[in-house]
Amino acid sequence: MPAIAHGSFDRRRVVERVIHDGAGTARGGRSTTVGPSGTMRGSMIVRTTQLTIPEPFSLRATALSHGWHECAPMHWCDAAGCLQVIERDGDMPVRLSMVDAPSRGGQARVRLTVEADEISDNTLSLMRSRAGVMLRADLDLTGFHALAAETPVLKPILSIGAGRLIRSASMAENIIKTICGTNVNWAQAVKMINRIAQLGPYIRNHRNLNAWPTCGEILKAGDDYLLGVARVGYRTKSIRAFCRSVVDGAFDPDALDAVARTESTDVLCKRLTAISGVGPASAAFLLGLLGRFDKVGVDSWTIAYTAERYFNGRKPTVRQVEKLFARYGEWRHLAWWFEQWQQWETAKSMLNGGNRHQGPRARRHQA
Template sequence: MPRLTLSGPPDFRFLPTVLSHGWCVLRPFSYREDSRALHRVERLRDGTLVVLEIREGVAPNEVLVEVESDNDLSAEQIDEIRAAVARCLGFDRRLDEFYEIARSVPGYEWIPETGAGRMLASPTEWEDLAKTLLTTNTTWRMTKEMVSRLTTLGDARDGQHAFPTPEQVAALDAGQLNEHVRAGYRGAYLHDLAVALVERRINPEAWRDPALDSKDVYRQLTSLKGFGPYASGAMMRLLGRFDELGLDSVCRAMFRDLWNNGVSASDREIAAHYAPFGRWRGLAVWLDVMREELLAASPTNPY
């Protein structure tokens, strides 16, 4: 069983990233609180299936990855695993500017002190898009159930499934897909998304390019069926683009209770509160939503 050590940026911290939102419990991810380990079944480009166990390393910015595979892995496959883990954990995100702002805004000093700010993502934008779509207009319990059923369309190793490829999803017609996933109206949108990827009518991986204007990326997201302001804003965060506040009922309730003495605020008032964060305002909103969970998980919690 290969064991890999990966080093992130100096300010990377494992737990605040893994627990940054609910992705850690959506298949093929799973999180074990007792061992504080993130698990994932991953399908490599050549079709090889591996099971990854990812945990904090010796240094605070390191992670250890134990890899289960039926066969010996090549150097190329190991490099692919390293790249997938680094992408999931946001090693390419540079938060220096955001942390500098957070230190200057009262009430946000905890963010750089705990190393919060990176968001757990999937190795592909396809997976993040599909999961985000299945969070719209539903409960979290139903989201987990829909994603679990969708994941069973992927290749399996010892009963554990990798996330299906767009080709595997598009191979079904929309009715067959929805009979399996039971996603309601979202099923047709999910099928359209997979087909668009297979036919190369959209290229979500290109949206990670920092040279692209965020407004253009947001426009492309909102052109997808099922991606209104909430879903598009959520995807923007996963892409490392925080220009949009991405407000929903959860964000508005958080702001009411945390910053407005229990009184509902208008979206304009909420936007004014986060204005000091500039292009990072969407990240500041989300970290406020996750504040209690992230502080509770931090071994250096000073609050």
């Protein structure tokens, strides 16, 4: 898992990192204006823009809403309050850095800094759109916030701006990461994901800052890489089959966002479970990333949590767990998630007003 230091940092220097040349000499100490395409920092173009998101919202609570922030190409720096993501525009890697900006008129704002070799208006617009998808800026969660305000177990999350689930902009990336996270503890899943991420293009002179690879790039690396380097084990077959279906045009994962706005949950769930390596619990998790929250994924962690909290230590059936959260209707996935999320040390720290980050507790869950 990426090691993020939590010492004392100058926020500006963390957010606006210097780009170094191959000899390690700092070249980005000053920014030089280059006209409408932005500024130069070293040999990189830098442009900034903003996102607006309805309150309540917190970048930190959203970034730490689940474990994606521990997986490349995302990196969270708690000291700077900065979420960094390496994206791509075609074959060109692009570094995105996001920090909270002062809110205005009931709208939270996030400052987005974009760095790349070239940044056209189209690239800037594309990166802004993808950052919005990552933070779920487009979702209307008014109904969930109203539910949380009336539900004692959920009400605390409103005070820290929680309620949105971070995701990768690409659904192909979300799906492969989800497959890596099944039937394994989280620390092992992070290692698998980060090794796969190394297949993508990287920021010049920063070999460890990779964008997520395309399905074609993963196929080109082959089973030897997936088995011997990424060490994904039996998941190799599922990842290969998924990537092949995308490359061959048999499946378009990035069409799922549009499909999720029109199809029923059951039909959408069938689409997801048709993917090799995606079972009912993984499908429910992916539905949440697509903005559909009316299905709870019941895996071993869900069973363990609900047994302890609601069934006096007795193992409940899947049906009992589903019935338990059915009262939340279309918001049941978010209600379940942010109820149990408050038990994580990350959430406890925020709820107690702290700034200490610990990742999700190690867990093993089923597909």
